Amino acid sequence: MSDAVSRGVNAASLSRRGFLGLSAAAAGLSAAACAGMGGGGVQGGDPNVITFWSSHPGTSKPQERELINRFQAAHPGLRVTLVDAGKDYEEVSQKFNAALIGGQLPDIVVLSDVWWFNFAINKAIAPLDSYFGDAGVRLDDYVDTFVNDYRFDNRHYAMPYARSTQIFCYNQDIWAKAGLPQRGPVSWQEFDEWGPKIQSIMGRNKWAHGWSNAANYLAWSFEGPMWTFGGAYSDGWTLKFTDPGTIAAGNALREMINVKKYANIRPAVATDFGTGIIASAVASTGDLNGINANAKGKLSFTTDFLPHPHGSGCTTGGAGLAIPARISDERKVNALKFIEFITNSTNTTYFAQATGYIPVRKSAQQDPSEVAFLAKNPNFQTAMNQLPLTKSQDYGRVFLPGADQLIGTGLEQIGLQNKDPAKVLASVENQLHAIYTRQIAPKLPK
Amino acid sequence: MTYQRRKFAATLLGYAAMACVLIIVGVPLFWILITSFKARPDIYTQPATYWPHSWHPGNYREATTTLPFWQFLRNSLIVTAVVAGVKFVLGIVSAYGLVFLRFPGKNLVFLAIIAALMVPNQITVISNYAIIAEIGWRNTFQGIIIPLCGVAFGTFLMRNHFLSLPAEIIEAARMDGAGWWRLLTRIVLPMSGPTMVAFAVVTLVNEWNEYLWPFLMADDSRVATLPVGLTLLQNTENPSVTNWGPVMAGTLLTMVPILVVFLILQRQMIKGLTSGAIKG
Numbered sequence: 207m208s209d210a211v212s213r214g215v216n217a218a219s220l221s222r223r224g225f226l227g228l229s230a231a232a233a234g235l236s237a238a239a240c241a242g243m244g245g246g247g248v249q250g251g252d253p254n255v256i257t258f259w260s261s262h263p264g265t266s267k268p269q270e271r272e273l274i275n276r277f278q279a280a281h282p283g284l285r286v287t288l289v290d291a292g293k294d295y296e297e298v299s300q301k302f303n304a305a306l307i308g309g310q311l312p313d314i315v316v317l318s319d320v321w322w323f324n325f326a327i328n329k330a331i332a333p334l335d336s337y338f339g340d341a342g343v344r345l346d347d348y349v350d351t352f353v354n355d356y357r358f359d360n361r362h363y364a365m366p367y368a369r370s371t372q373i374f375c376y377n378q379d380i381w382a383k384a385g386l387p388q389r390g391p392v393s394w395q396e397f398d399e400w401g402p403k404i405q406s407i408m409g410r411n412k413w414a415h416g417w418s419n420a421a422n423y424l425a426w427s428f429e430g431p432m433w434t435f436g437g438a439y440s441d442g443w444t445l446k447f448t449d450p451g452t453i454a455a456g457n458a459l460r461e462m463i464n465v466k467k468y469a470n471i472r473p474a475v476a477t478d479f480g481t482g483i484i485a486s487a488v489a490s491t492g493d494l495n496g497i498n499a500n501a502k503g504k505l506s507f508t509t510d511f512l513p514h515p516h517g518s519g520c521t522t523g524g525a526g527l528a529i530p531a532r533i534s535d536e537r538k539v540n541a542l543k544f545i546e547f548i549t550n551s552t553n554t555t556y557f558a559q560a561t562g563y564i565p566v567r568k569s570a571q572q573d574p575s576e577v578a579f580l581a582k583n584p585n586f587q588t589a590m591n592q593l594p595l596t597k598s599q600d601y602g603r604v605f606l607p608g609a610d611q612l613i614g615t616g617l618e619q620i621g622l623q624n625k626d627p628a629k630v631l632a633s634v635e636n637q638l639h640a641i642y643t644r645q646i647a648p649k650l651p652k
Numbered sequence: 653m654t655y656q657r658r659k660f661a662a663t664l665l666g667y668a669a670m671a672c673v674l675i676i677v678g679v680p681l682f683w684i685l686i687t688s689f690k691a692r693p694d695i696y697t698q699p700a701t702y703w704p705h706s707w708h709p710g711n712y713r714e715a716t717t718t719l720p721f722w723q724f725l726r727n728s729l730i731v732t733a734v735v736a737g738v739k740f741v742l743g744i745v746s747a748y749g750l751v752f753l754r755f756p757g758k759n760l761v762f763l764a765i766i767a768a769l770m771v772p773n774q775i776t777v778i779s780n781y782a783i784i785a786e787i788g789w790r791n792t793f794q795g796i797i798i799p800l801c802g803v804a805f806g807t808f809l810m811r812n813h814f815l816s817l818p819a820e821i822i823e824a825a826r827m828d829g830a831g832w833w834r835l836l837t838r839i840v841l842p843m844s845g846p847t848m849v850a851f852a853v854v855t856l857v858n859e860w861n862e863y864l865w866p867f868l869m870a871d872d873s874r875v876a877t878l879p880v881g882l883t884l885l886q887n888t889e890n891p892s893v894t895n896w897g898p899v900m901a902g903t904l905l906t907m908v909p910i911l912v913v914f915l916i917l918q919r920q921m922i923k924g925l926t927s928g929a930i931k932g
Contacts, residue, residue, distance in 0.1 A: 257871075262887040289871040293883035297867070304868050307778050309785035370889075422890065476892035481698045496893020500696040524889075 249311055253536035254284050256544050259291035259312040261298045263368040263525055264492055264561030273548045273557065280547065284540055295321060295525055302530075306330050311530040313541040317364060318525040319426075322356060323605045325528065326363040327649045332531040332538060333361035341542035347567050348549075351522050351596045355604075359651050364526035365545050366566040368492070368557075371522045371596055372430055373509045373589050375479060375497060376486035383407050390510030394431055394458060397513065401468035404485050408468075415462070415469040416484030417621065420614025423523070424471065425603055427488045428617055430512050430520040431455065433597070439613065440602030443642070447602075447635035448628070456620050456627030464624040471621045476500060479507070488512060490523060491589040495562040498585075509585040511592045518597035524563060555579075564589055606641050613638075688712070688900035695896050711897035715885065715905065718898070720873040724881035729909070730793060731866065731877055732859045735800045739855050743806020744848070748836055750807070751814040752822065762811070769804035774864060781868060791871040800865055806851050813847040814840060846923035853913060853921050860910055878906045 260270055267288075274286045292298040295318035302315050302325070317325065325331045338345060345353060345362070352366035374390040381388060384404045391397035397415070404414035418424050425439075432438060437452030439445070446452055462469040470484070476493050478484045480500025489497060494509075501507055512520040527545045529538050547553065554565040555576045564586075570576055571590060580587040603609050616634040619625045687695060691708040694701050715721060750762055780799040789795030817840065825839045841848070863879045870876035882902045886894050914921075 262884070263889060265885075265887045267884060267887065287871070290873075290876065290880075290884065291871075292867070293886050294889065301868055304778060304781045305785070308781035310788075310790050422892075474892040476890055477696050478698075478892075480696050483698055490890065492888075493890045493893050496888065496890065499692060499895075500893070503693065 247532070249309075249533050251533065251537060253534060253540050256284060256286045256314065256537075256541055257289060257312040258286055258544070259289045259298060259302065259315040261292045261294055261316055261525075262290070263295075263316065264495075264563060266368070266557065266561045269557050269560045270548075273553055276553065277544055277547045281543070284544070286544060291316065299324075302330075306530075306532075311533055313533060313537050314527050314529060314545060316367065316525050317528045319355065319523050319599060319604050320610050322364050322526060322528055323358065324607050326358055327605075327646065329531055331363055331528040333363055334365065334529065334538075334542060335361050337535075337539050337542045340539045341546050343542060343546045347551075347569055349564075349566055349568055349593060351593065351598055352526075352566050355522060355598050356526055358605075364528040365542075365549060367525055367527045367545075367549060368561065368563045369522055369524035369526070369566055370490045370492040370563050371589055371592060372427060372488050372512055372520050373491050373494070373585070373592070374486065374512050375489050375494075375507055375509050375585075377479070377482065378506045378508055380404060380407065380485040388508075391513050393513045393515040394434055395515075398458070398462065398466070401462060402466055405466075405468035408485060412483050412485075413468060413470045413472075414485050416472040416475045416478050416487045417459075417469065418475045418488075419471050419473045420611060420618045422473065422475065423610065423614065424617050425610045425613035426521070426523055426599075428455075428459070429599060429603060430514075430518065431488070433517065433521075434513055434515055434519045438602075439600035439609075441600075443601055443605075445602055445635045445638055445642075446600075447631040447638075452631060453627050456617070456631055459617065460620045460624060460627055463621045471618055480504065491564060491586070492524065492562050494585055494589075509588045511588065511595060514595055518595055520592060520596050521599050522596050523599075558586075562586070564593070602638060605646065606638050607645060608641060609638055684900050684903055687896055688904050690897055692895055692897060696892075708897060711901040712905070715882075715898040715902035719881060719884045721878075721881070721902065721905070723873045724876060724878045725905075727793075727873075727875055727881075728860060728878040728906075731796055731800075731862075732856060734793075734797050735859045735862075736852065736855045738797075738801045739803040739806055739859075740848075740852055742801065743803045743810050743851060743855075744836075744841070746803075746807045747810030747814055748832075748840065750811050752832070752835065752840075765804050765807050768802070769808060777864060777868065780865075784869065790869055791875055792869075793875055796866050796869045796875060796877075800859065800862065803855075806855065809847065809851050810844070813844055817843055846920050849917050849920035849923075853917055856913055857910055860906075878902075882906065 258270075258274070260267075262270060267290075270288055274288060277286060278284065289312065291301050291312075295316070298316055299318075299321045302312070302317075305311050315331075317331070322331065326333075334343075337343075343365075348366060349369075352369050353362065355366070356362050356364040376390060378388060381404075384400070384407055386400055386403065391400060401414045408414060418427050429439065432452060432455040435451045435455035435458065437446065437449050437455045439447065439452075459469075463471065472478050472484065475484065475487045476489060476497050477500060479487050479489070480497055482505055497507070514520065527549075529541045529545075533541075548557070549566050551565075551567045551569040551573050554567050555570045555573045557563065558565045558570075559576070559579050565571065565573075565576060580590060603613060612634055616630045619630050620627050686702065686704060688711055689707050689709060690701070690704040690711075691706055694704050694706070694708075746765070750758060776799075784790060784795045784799065787795075789798075821839060821843075822835070825835050830839065861879060862877070866875075866877045867880045870880055873881060882899070885899045885902060888894050
């Protein structure tokens with residue numbers, strides 16, 4: 207028995223040693239494998255297969271498929287792969303980030319207004335100007351504001367795709383009951399007079415006006431109104447949160463919520479508006495279809511421009527299409543051809559009518575189907591007519607990472623916690639200034 | 653207080669606590685169930701309706717037809733089954749090695765595994781992505797499955813359980829000449845039923861709900877799993893304009909397989925989770 211045991215032990219110890227040796231070798235191998243992480247340099251890849259990463263903004267997957275079919279019919283040599291890159295812009299950016307470090311870059315990626323600059327300044331997406339000729343892009347046919355939104359250092363880093371503006375929605379029935387003219391206010395000061403009148407017929411836990419909360423881009427909704435007070439988030443790279451105009455706007459927000467109590471900051475403005483909880487709101491044109499569906503049969507609503515007493519009172523938003531920098535030039539040109547195709551007059555009209563975004567071409571406004579569509583949908587016509595009155599967003603919101611939420615949180619503090627606007631905005635400015643100096647300034651071209 | 657009164661008070665408190673927990677857990681589930689049958693006007697309404705005015709089972713049709721639901725389901729089943737199976741085997745076998753075999757550095761290995769348990773998988777996502785992308789396994793089943801197969805929780809759980817097994821039985825088996833395989837399958841595993849079931853269920857649920865890694869790896873419905881695929885119903889910029897009926901319907905359908913697993917294994921699982929509390 208002991209013999210067998212000792213033999214067994216010998217065999218076991220041999221195999222134990224062998225096992226330990228094997229595991230050491232395996233550890234070494236895996237360490238070596240980790241060394242090959244990511245890839246610098248230009249990625250090759252089949253230039254005739256275009257990978258399109260999209261979050262299908264506005265539940266547009268069927269429309270994107272249709273556009274891809276149209277493109278493939280018009281360009282028989284090229285194929286497009288549609289990738290589900292996430293449920294919203296943040297997820298797409300996350301996935302794109304992983305690909306930048308890890309590998310296998312897409313050809314086209316959907317980036318929103320607050321995300322594209324981050325990638326541009328880190329040279330992750332390519333400036334497109336040098337490829338416009340080869341891809342047949344006519345920049346002058348695109349809506350000016352939309353195109354300028356992606357301009358930095360005199361180069362364009364993306365093309366507009368799913369673009370929206372703000373729009374002033376109001377409940378016509380309540381407007382009539384309050385004896386107000388059937389139009390939007392000409393200025394926020396005028397609305398300040400209307401507010402209490404509307405509030406007197408609203409009742410408890412209902413308001414004349416609802417603002418989105420920070421998580422739903424309050425900083426975006428409030429940007430245009432802030433401009434009408436003479437304030438701004440920034441002028442170029444100079445932050446302007448401590449300007450008297452900005453503070454006046456913050457004060458107006460604080461007073462309309464806490465002093466005159468005819469407004470509130472709500473987490474689901476489109477829902478509230480559709481159910482009559484708020485009588486008016488600054489909404490996105492991208493939500494108009496949804497608001498229509500929410501309000502159907504319950505109330506009649508219409509839209510107007512945002513107040514613009516002097517200059518612009520409204521800005522734009524949504525997402526554009528960018529091309530990664532580290533793919534081959536051939537892939538970039540083909541990608542740009544695809545972008546140009548799906549944003550041409552016919553196709554941007556088709557896309558806009560299905561989703562509620564705004565056609566990105568000037569020539570689309572003369573497209574007969576678009577003209578007919580706008581005649582049937584006056585709210586979308588309002589959005590189109592407002593386009594010349596829009597201005598590109600301030601750098602302070604879109605070029606500083608995390609700025610949108612910081613500004614939104616500050617505005618929420620002013621509105622919901624009745625804090626002193628000067629102090630809150632000064633604190634926001636300090637935080638944004640720190641972000642600028644640490645993260646952006648070192649990378650800016652000299 | 654008399655003994656009867658105290659017992660009554662204890663029973664009452666017990667029922668009250670149960671009711672509390674039932675409400676906290678149950679109301680959201682009830683809400684999901686109800687919303688999945690509501691038509692849109694009932695969802696976007698104030699005050700909230702707790703019983704639909706009209707039943708709209710069309711939500712289920714919409715959830716399963718506007719997106720390739722059955723493909724996502726199939727993918728989820730494949731990924732979950734394989735990953736859970738591999739994790740199960742690896743957990744048991746590694747725990748067995750840590751408890752019943754002798755080799756140098758055993759404690760170090762165990763410490764390393766525990767350290768891995770504390771690292772959330774979001775941190776390793778980038779390096780995993782790099783490796784998988786380089787091998788070219790993006791948007792494939794193996795790309796999703798293989799990085800998910802690392803198990804630390806199972807090792808920890810099973811090791812603790814194996815340590816609690818009476819040493820006499822193990823020694824007796826060894827003296828009878830049992831090799832490691834027979835010891836594992838004939839002696840140790842039959843004594844570990846409840847713990848194994850608990851481990852299996854936890855792993856199954858976790859893998860079924862796994863979002864981040866399948867999201868990064870999958871590009872389309874060929875390999876995307878249900879949690880990733882369902883978000884296609886939500887692709888708007890604004891949650892207040894999503895049609896929540898189909899989303900809730902999809903969510904419910906996603907819960908069903910796990911509910912079935914739970915129902916089958918629940919008794920064993922509760923035994924397994926509480927087995928450490930009672931000695932012997």
